[in-house]
Amino acid sequence: MKLVKYTLAAAAALVVVAPAFAQAAPNDTLTIVLAKGATLNVVSMGATGDVAYKADGTFSGFDGQYEGTYKIDGNKLCSTSAAVGEDNACVEYPAGKVSGDKFTLKHPTIGDIEVTLK
Numbered sequence: 780m781k782l783v784k785y786t787l788a789a790a791a792a793l794v795v796v797a798p799a800f801a802q803a804a805p806n807d808t809l810t811i812v813l814a815k816g817a818t819l820n821v822v823s824m825g826a827t828g829d830v831a832y833k834a835d836g837t838f839s840g841f842d843g844q845y846e847g848t849y850k851i852d853g854n855k856l857c858s859t860s861a862a863v864g865e866d867n868a869c870v871e872y873p874a875g876k877v878s879g880d881k882f883t884l885k886h887p888t889i890g891d892i893e894v895t896l897k
Contacts, residue, residue: 805851808876811896812856815878816840820893822883829897863889 805813816831819840830840832849838858839846847860857869870884870892881895 804853805856806854806872806874808872808874808880808896809851809854809856811876811878812872812894813851815897817897818895820895821889822891822893823889 813832813834816829818827818829820827826841828841828845830838830845832838836848836850837846838849845860845862847858847862847865849856849858851857852869854874855869855871857867859865859867865888868886868888870886872884872894873882876882876896878896881893884892884894886892
């Protein structure tokens with residue numbers, strides 16, 4: 780009987796703690812970015828290009844000059860790319876944007892980026 784109580788208590792504790800370990804879901808704006816991609820204008824570099832994100836956690840853009848890996852943490856897209864010296868650089872995306880919207884983000888490595896959702 781004690782084993783059953785301990786097993787039930789452990790299971791209940793796991794149900795309570797497990798969500799804390801789960802990665803936060805992307806907001807609606809990031810959902811569009813991941814599904815359709817975006818056009819990025821890196822203001823400091825005067826460079827504009829499309830970036831596409833794959834379900835396997837990789838991305839590529841700017842005609843193959845910018846590629847790497849990404850992960851989502853709630854409203855943040857975190858990327859790693861040798862091309863711009865990123866190592867898990869995270870940028871927060873605003874919620875409520877739709878395809879065609881344009882907005883500016885502050886990237887920790889390369890500064891202002893104008894984003895246009897596809």
